[in-house]
Amino acid sequence: MVASKQYPKKYGEGFSEWFDWIISEAEIYDYGRYPVKGVGIWLPYGFQIRKRVIEIIRSLLDEKGHEEILLPLLIPETLFRKESEHVRGFEGEVFWITKSGLEDIDVKLALRPTSETAISYMESLWIKSYRQLPKKYYQIVSVFRCETKMTKPMVRVREITTFKEAHTVHEDFEDSERQIAEAIEIYKKFFDLLGIPYIISRRPQWDKFAGALYTIAFDTIFPDKKAVQIGTVHNLGQTFTRVFDVKIQKRDETIDYAWQTSYGISERVIASVIAFHSDDKGLILPPNIAPYQVVIVPIYQQESKEKIIEYCRKIAEMLRESGIRVYEDYRDNLRPVDKFFEWELKGVPIRIEIGLRELSNNVVTIFRRDTMKRDVVAINQLTEKIRVLLNEIFENLSNRAWKELLSNVKLFNNFDEAVNFVKEGGGVAILPWCGNEKCVYSKLEGLEGISALGEVYKDSLNMLKINEKANEYRSCAFCDRQTRAFISIAKKY
Amino acid sequence: MVASKQYPKKYGEGFSEWFDWIISEAEIYDYGRYPVKGVGIWLPYGFQIRKRVIEIIRSLLDEKGHEEILLPLLIPETLFRKESEHVRGFEGEVFWITKSGLEDIDVKLALRPTSETAISYMESLWIKSYRQLPKKYYQIVSVFRCETKMTKPMVRVREITTFKEAHTVHEDFEDSERQIAEAIEIYKKFFDLLGIPYIISRRPQWDKFAGALYTIAFDTIFPDKKAVQIGTVHNLGQTFTRVFDVKIQKRDETIDYAWQTSYGISERVIASVIAFHSDDKGLILPPNIAPYQVVIVPIYQQESKEKIIEYCRKIAEMLRESGIRVYEDYRDNLRPVDKFFEWELKGVPIRIEIGLRELSNNVVTIFRRDTMKRDVVAINQLTEKIRVLLNEIFENLSNRAWKELLSNVKLFNNFDEAVNFVKEGGGVAILPWCGNEKCVYSKLEGLEGISALGEVYKDSLNMLKINEKANEYRSCAFCDRQTRAFISIAKKY
Numbered sequence: 001m002v003a004s005k006q007y008p009k010k011y012g013e014g015f016s017e018w019f020d021w022i023i024s025e026a027e028i029y030d031y032g033r034y035p036v037k038g039v040g041i042w043l044p045y046g047f048q049i050r051k052r053v054i055e056i057i058r059s060l061l062d063e064k065g066h067e068e069i070l071l072p073l074l075i076p077e078t079l080f081r082k083e084s085e086h087v088r089g090f091e092g093e094v095f096w097i098t099k100s101g102l103e104d105i106d107v108k109l110a111l112r113p114t115s116e117t118a119i120s121y122m123e124s125l126w127i128k129s130y131r132q133l134p135k136k137y138y139q140i141v142s143v144f145r146c147e148t149k150m151t152k153p154m155v156r157v158r159e160i161t162t163f164k165e166a167h168t169v170h171e172d173f174e175d176s177e178r179q180i181a182e183a184i185e186i187y188k189k190f191f192d193l194l195g196i197p198y199i200i201s202r203r204p205q206w207d208k209f210a211g212a213l214y215t216i217a218f219d220t221i222f223p224d225k226k227a228v229q230i231g232t233v234h235n236l237g238q239t240f241t242r243v244f245d246v247k248i249q250k251r252d253e254t255i256d257y258a259w260q261t262s263y264g265i266s267e268r269v270i271a272s273v274i275a276f277h278s279d280d281k282g283l284i285l286p287p288n289i290a291p292y293q294v295v296i297v298p299i300y301q302q303e304s305k306e307k308i309i310e311y312c313r314k315i316a317e318m319l320r321e322s323g324i325r326v327y328e329d330y331r332d333n334l335r336p337v338d339k340f341f342e343w344e345l346k347g348v349p350i351r352i353e354i355g356l357r358e359l360s361n362n363v364v365t366i367f368r369r370d371t372m373k374r375d376v377v378a379i380n381q382l383t384e385k386i387r388v389l390l391n392e393i394f395e396n397l398s399n400r401a402w403k404e405l406l407s408n409v410k411l412f413n414n415f416d417e418a419v420n421f422v423k424e425g426g427g428v429a430i431l432p433w434c435g436n437e438k439c440v441y442s443k444l445e446g447l448e449g450i451s452a453l454g455e456v457y458k459d460s461l462n463m464l465k466i467n468e469k470a471n472e473y474r475s476c477a478f479c480d481r482q483t484r485a486f487i488s489i490a491k492k493y
Numbered sequence: 494m495v496a497s498k499q500y501p502k503k504y505g506e507g508f509s510e511w512f513d514w515i516i517s518e519a520e521i522y523d524y525g526r527y528p529v530k531g532v533g534i535w536l537p538y539g540f541q542i543r544k545r546v547i548e549i550i551r552s553l554l555d556e557k558g559h560e561e562i563l564l565p566l567l568i569p570e571t572l573f574r575k576e577s578e579h580v581r582g583f584e585g586e587v588f589w590i591t592k593s594g595l596e597d598i599d600v601k602l603a604l605r606p607t608s609e610t611a612i613s614y615m616e617s618l619w620i621k622s623y624r625q626l627p628k629k630y631y632q633i634v635s636v637f638r639c640e641t642k643m644t645k646p647m648v649r650v651r652e653i654t655t656f657k658e659a660h661t662v663h664e665d666f667e668d669s670e671r672q673i674a675e676a677i678e679i680y681k682k683f684f685d686l687l688g689i690p691y692i693i694s695r696r697p698q699w700d701k702f703a704g705a706l707y708t709i710a711f712d713t714i715f716p717d718k719k720a721v722q723i724g725t726v727h728n729l730g731q732t733f734t735r736v737f738d739v740k741i742q743k744r745d746e747t748i749d750y751a752w753q754t755s756y757g758i759s760e761r762v763i764a765s766v767i768a769f770h771s772d773d774k775g776l777i778l779p780p781n782i783a784p785y786q787v788v789i790v791p792i793y794q795q796e797s798k799e800k801i802i803e804y805c806r807k808i809a810e811m812l813r814e815s816g817i818r819v820y821e822d823y824r825d826n827l828r829p830v831d832k833f834f835e836w837e838l839k840g841v842p843i844r845i846e847i848g849l850r851e852l853s854n855n856v857v858t859i860f861r862r863d864t865m866k867r868d869v870v871a872i873n874q875l876t877e878k879i880r881v882l883l884n885e886i887f888e889n890l891s892n893r894a895w896k897e898l899l900s901n902v903k904l905f906n907n908f909d910e911a912v913n914f915v916k917e918g919g920g921v922a923i924l925p926w927c928g929n930e931k932c933v934y935s936k937l938e939g940l941e942g943i944s945a946l947g948e949v950y951k952d953s954l955n956m957l958k959i960n961e962k963a964n965e966y967r968s969c970a971f972c973d974r975q976t977r978a979f980i981s982i983a984k985k986y
Contacts, residue, residue, distance in 0.1 A: 033618055034611070036567050036602065041615060044560035044630075051561070067537035068544070072652055073635060074529050096592040097604070100639035101585040109529065111590070118527070122534060125526055131826075137537075142566060146593035159565055333624075 010280055015224040016152070022274060023153055026283050026346045031153035038151035038158030045346065046270075048291035050162060053270055054140055056193055056288070057164055060186050066136040066166060071118045073141070074109040079117050082243045086116065089210020093145040095158075111144035116211065116236065116262060119167045120244035127258065129249045130171045134179060138166040154271040155228065155493055162267040169241075169258045171250060176235055176259040180216065183233045183263040187218055188459070190265070191230070195286050195398035196220055196272045197405035198230065199428065199464065201454035201488060204437050209262075213237040219453050219490075221408045222275050225427045227453055227490035230268045236260040276401040283347025284369050286397055287390040292327035294319060294386060295348045299336045299355035311359050315352065315382065322383050324390075344369060349393045350386060370396050409464055409488075415443060415477045418489060422450055428490040430456060430466060432483035434476035440487060443478050453488040461486060503773055508717040509645070515767060516646055519776050519839045524646035531644035531651030538839065539763075541784035543655060546763055547633055549686055549781070550657055553679050559629040559659060564611045566634070567602040572610050575736045579609065582703020586638040588651075604637035609704065609729065609755060612660045613737035620751065622742045623664040627672060631659040647764040648721065648986055655760040662734075662751045664743060669728055669752040673709065676726045676756040680711055681952070683758070684723070688779050688891030689713055689765045690898035691723065692921065692957065694947035694981060697930050702755075706730040712946050712983075714901045715768050718920045720946055720983035723761045729753040769894040776840025777862050779890055780883040785820035787812060787879060788841045792829045792848035804852050808845065808875065815876050817883075837862060842886045843879060863889050902957055902981075908936060908970045911982060915943055921983040923949060923959060925976035927969035933980060936971050946981040954979060 007025075008018040023029040028046030042050055058068070074097065081087050090113045097109040112118060119137065127135060143163040147156050166183065170176040184200065191198050198218045208215040209232065218231035240246070241257040248258045277284045287293045296316055300308040309330060316326045327348070329339050336353070343351055351367040353374075358364050362379050366386075370393050377385045408427030412418035418429035433440070433455070440452050461467040466486060474483055500518075501511040516522040521539030535543055551561070567590065574580050583606045590602040605611060612630065620628060636656045640649050659676065663669040677693065684691050691711045701708040702725065711724035733739070734750040741751045770777045780786045789809055793801040802823060809819045820841070822832050829846070836844055844860040846867075851857050857875060860867050863886050870878045901920030905911035911922035926933070926948070933945050954960040959979060967976055 030615065030618075034565055034615065035569050035572060036565055039565040039567060041565065042563035044562055047561050047563060050563075068540050069537055070535035070540060070543075070654055072527055072529060072532040072534065073637075074532060074652065076528050079528060092594040094594060095590045095602070097588045098591045099589040099601075101587060101641075108592075109588070122523065122527065125523075144566075148594075159567065161563055 007280070010278060011223050013224075015222065015275075018223075019271075019274065020153065022278065022282060022345075028274070029153055036158075038147060038156075040153055040157065040159075040161075042161065045291060049273075049285065049289050050267070050270060052289040052291075053194070053273070054162065054164075057190050057265065058140070060190055061136075061138055061164075061166065064136070064182060064186060066138045068139065069137050070139055070141070071112075071115050071122070073112055075112050075115075075118050077108040077110065079121055080110045082117060083211055083240055085239070086211040090114070090145075093147065095144050095146055112141075113143055113145045114163075114262075114264070115139070115141075115143075115165055115167065116240050116260075117244070120240040120246055120260070123169055123241075123258070124244050124246045127169055127246060127248060130251050133169055133171045133248065133258070134175055135169040136166065136179075137168070138164060140164045152493075154267045157267075160266045162270070163264060164266075165264045166262060168261045169246070170260070171248065171258065173237075173259055176237075176261050179261045180233055180235055183261065184216060184457075184459075187231045187233065187263070187265070191218065191269075192398075193288065194269065194273055195394060195401050196230070196269065196276060197402040198460075199227075199405075199409070199453065199488065200457035200460040202457065203232075203454040204440065204452050206437075206441065207451070207454070209234040209236075211236060211239045213239075216457065217454065219428075219492075220272050220276075221405055221427055221490075222272075222493070225408055225425045225491070226493050227428055227451075227488075228268060228272065228493045230272055231263070231265045233263040234261060236262055276404065277397050278347070281372075282345030284393075284397060285347035285349060286394050287349045288394070290347065290349055291325065292348050293325045293390060294350045294352060295327045295329055295339075295343045296352045296354065297329050297336050297339045297343075299353060304356050304359075308354060308356065308359055312354050315354070315364065315379070319383060319386060322387070324383075324386060340367075350389060368393060406464065411466060411469060411473070411486075413473060413477060418477065419447065419450060422490055425491075428453065428488050430464070430486050430488045431477035432470075432473035432475065433485050433487040434479055434481040435484040436476075436479070436481075439476065439478040444489070449491055450489055451492040453490055453492070456486045456488050500773070503771060504716050506717075508715065508768075511716075512764075512767065513646065515771060515775060515838075521767070522646055529651075531640060531649075533646055533650065533652075533654075535654065538784060542766075542778065542782050543760070543763060545782040545784075546687070546766070547655065547657075550683050550758065551633070553683055554629075554631055554657075554659065557629070557675060557679060559631045561632065562630050563632055563634070564605075564608050564615070566605055568605050568608075568611050570601040570603065572614055573603045575610060576704055576733055578732070579704040583607070583638075586640065588637050588639055605634075606636055606638045607656075607755075607757070608632070608634075608636075608658055608660065609733050609753075610737070613733040613739055613753070616662055616734075616751070617737050617739045620662055620739060620741060623744050626662055626664045626741065626751070627668055628662040629659065629672075630661070631657060633657045645986075647760045650760075653759045655763070656757060657759075658757045659755060661754045662739070663753070664741065664751070666730075666752055669730075669754050672754045673726055673728050676754065677709060677950075677952075680724045680726065680756070680758070684711065684762075685891075686781065687762065687766055688887060688894050689723070689762065689769060690895040691953075692720075692898075692902070692946065692981065693950035693953045695950065696725075696947040697933065697945050699930075699934065700944070700947070702727040702729075704729060704732045705755075706732075709950065710947065712921075712985075713765050713769075714898055714920055714983075715765075715986070718901055718918045718984070719986050720921055720944075720981075721761060721765065721986045723765055724756070724758045726756040727754060729755055769897065770890050771840070774865075775838030777886075777890060778840035778842060779887050780842045781887070783840065783842055784818065785841050786818045786883060787843045787845060788820045788822055788832075788836045789845045789847065790822050790829050790832045790836075792846060797849050797852075801847060801849070801852055805847050808847070808857065808872070812876060812879060815880070817876075817879060833860075843882060861886060899957065904959060904962060904966070904979075906966060906970060911970065912940065912943060915983055918984075921946065921981050923957070923979050923981045924970035925963075925966035925968065926978050926980040927972055927974040928977040929969075929972070929974075932969065932971040937982070942984055943982055944985040946983055946985070949979045949981050 031040035705727035
């Protein structure tokens with residue numbers, strides 16, 4: 001953690017290098033040194049960020065009646081292979097246990113790539129009647145996917161350590177659709193609370209979750225202008241309940257297979273926090289997930305040391321009493337400027353600097369990480385000022401992030417122009433569309449590296465200010481038929 | 494969850510059957526139905542108990558400067574095999590991944606049975622100087638051990654889902670010894686906060702952790718009078734730092750291998766909570782880990798329903814405002830007596846019953862789960878009464894548990910009498926001892942099923958009121974030499 005003038009730049013070509021640098025230097029995630037490909041270590045500072053992100057999603061789910069459980073990691077091959085479409089989707093990426101101790105084992109065990117099969121098996125034992133429904137379970141666990149593409153820390157890993165998977169059960173299709181809407185609202189709130197901007201799309205059939213009726217996805221755009229899937233919501237229909245025999249007695253006393261949905265997020269959410277809320281100097285953490293919201297750095301000569309530290313402690317105590325998370329940096333072997341550098345890198349939202357001048361005037365100097373601006377505040381107004389500032393910083397981060405996303409989304413009438421925009425690293429192109437997936441598939445087939453994110457969701461059309469332009473875009477950019485919707489294309493992680 | 498008069502009895506022969514029954518009926522842990530041997534599912538109610546137990550140990554560790562991290566689950570064979578004694582201790586129980594997708598993989602991957610090898614490898618990259626020390630890490634994760642003995646829910650499982658493993662690094666032996674003392678204090682506090690009684694022993698060399706200098710263990714005694722290891726603390730010396738090359742610059746500028754300790758607990762802690770804090774009617778949860786501390790059950794006829802529920806809601810609100818966790822049971826399809834039965838089984842510490850009589854007198858009836866006694870309390874005294882009662886219930890549970898443990902520990906001068914006591918299901922026998930392990934080993938060798946827990950720790954001798962008798966026990970029960978210590982023997986899980 002030594003000051004260096006040559007650190008990588010976030011925007012442009014260097015994003016990937018910058019990302020590796022920041023997660024290492026800010027002591028978030030140790031990646032690429034442990035001798036297994038595609039796995040990383042959450043370091044103490046990163047772990048605290050992760051923990052707060054988890055607490056946010058947990059409280060949003062609990063609020064809506066989800067119940068947290070913990071399913072086994074191991075899925076026997078017999079269970080895993082029951083649903084054929086699901087198997088085809090995952091079997092290329094599954095880690096298999098074939099030995100225990102020195103012995104071979106009878107039935108191979110998969111490390112869960114996701115838990116639809118495990119929970120459906122249990123649901124056939126747990127759920128018998130519509131009276132128990134809707135039932136909403138979730139767990140937050142590691143899942144394993146032996147990615148064959150190039151691995152990337154937090155974004156494409158083989159051990160996904162922060163996989164929140166929700167699994168719900170319903171009496172009928174209508175109720176599963178209501179659940180899909182609820183899940184989308186929960187994820188919107190979640191990303192909003194982290195200031196992460198997103199585009200919601202309905203994935204094309206060829207890109208849906210293996211076994212689902214359809215998949216709704218949340219994507220965001222990274223500084224390298226590629227789209228990243230950060231959350232998915234699946235209507236599973238009766239796919240798994242049929243093969244696992246999850247039958248219920250319905251309100252009308254008939255017996256039928258139940259309906260399911262599932263929805264997941266991963267540490268890509270944390271990667272997105274880093275990608276958006278940061279600059280060339282390092283992180284800028286949203287105050288609600290910052291391990292420390294305020295760091296206090298004393299500035300003293302040997303003779304003033306004692307009374308300045310005493311003053312710092314008093315201020316720290318005062319802030320803590322109103323629930324603000326404070327770190328007091330009294331390390332002796334570092335100059336104040338080195339501490340400034342370190343805490344700017346680690347993204348602490350507010351720094352308080354206290355020297356003799358502050359002490360004698362009953363004030364402190366505060367420094368906002370997002371604007372890099374200083375201000376002087378009287379002690380008796382400090383707590384209130386910090387509260388206001390933490391909110392302002394969050395608003396500012398969130399607004400900046402949305403602005404950045406919007407600047408990377410462009411509406412096109414012409415397919416070739418859209419493709420050029422994406423190819424040249426422009427971001428996400430949105431096109432008027434007749435609604436026929438074949439139309440899109442045939443045009444994209446030959447274009448290596450460009451994918452359809454899918455039909456842009458109504459909400460997102462509003463947020464992207466596209467709905468208002470709908471009248472100007474009357475014909476499908478693929479086939480000239482009448483426009484029914486908008487579809488987006490992008491380079492995708 | 495139907496009332497049945499034939500449920501199994503906790504004490505005597507039936508403990509194991511009783512334990513299976515209670516974890517299933519109280520909806521804590523679904524075991525034996527998922528098609529992989531030795532793994533279980535934490536159900537919503539059990540998960541909430543587990544979560545609170547985890548929060549307690551987390552806050553005790555954080556308070557003492559431990560930092561939470563998350564290491565990879567997968568350990569490559571090359572890393573795992575580096576320390577030979579460690580390998581011998583674990584290799585019979587390791588699950589191995591040999592395939593990913595349809596391909597064989599080059600270097601087999603172990604599911605961690607514990608993380609000494611993984612973290613020592615990383616510490617060789619992280620730690621360079623005594624200035625960084627002591628360093629205290631921990632993680633709370635699943636570990637995997639393919640147990641060959643009969644598996645038992647929470648007690649001997651193949652996926653240990655709630656493994657808290659701490660790993661510390663020190664400049665020298667003295668500091669590692671200070672850490673061992675700190676770890677023991679943390680675990681004592683932890684078990685005290687759960688009202689779980691324990692005996693602390695230094696394990697014999699033949700039963701220490703594979704790779705450690707020595708192991709200190711916490712044992713408790715289950716209703717079947719068998720000893721159960723519920724926590725261990727290991728001084729690892731320089732065993733792992735040598736093979737993983739964790740070298741540090743010391744205060745005197747020399748370079749040397751660092752010293753390590755590690756200490757762990759598992760869901761056996763939760764099994765112990767269940768084993769002690771329960772009776773033939775079900776659980777009695779310590780209030781600090783109870784998902785609900787108070788359940789409110791309304792008793793009404795159709796015509797009084799509305800106003801009674803309104804009264805219940807007001808009371809629930811009042812209790813919640815002072816931080817008490819309340820569940821309001823307004824289910825229409827159950828009689829009050831069925832609700833009583835269910836919440837008694839699930840161990841909610843206090844029940845509030847509210848009918849017309851309570852409503853018209855501005856009182857409620859409260860029922861204590863531990864004593865099964867009712868009392869009538871005026872509304873304006875209720876919050877305070879509940880607070881006091883929750884403390885009293887905890888004290889009562891803790892006292893009962895210690896009394897039970899003490900009743901199952903007996904001091905013997907004569908080895909054969911001690912063995913008979915243990916054989917006949919008496920519990921833990923304590924014997925005066927010369928301190929020579931060979932003495933004990935040779936006597937126990939032929940005795941199938943009886944183990945030495947080890948030298949009883951000073952603290953425990955006091956708690957077991959044995960120190961005061963030390964003068965009467967002057968000669969070793971194994972060899973007639975002079976007594977230096979006390980050793981315990983028992984049937985062990």
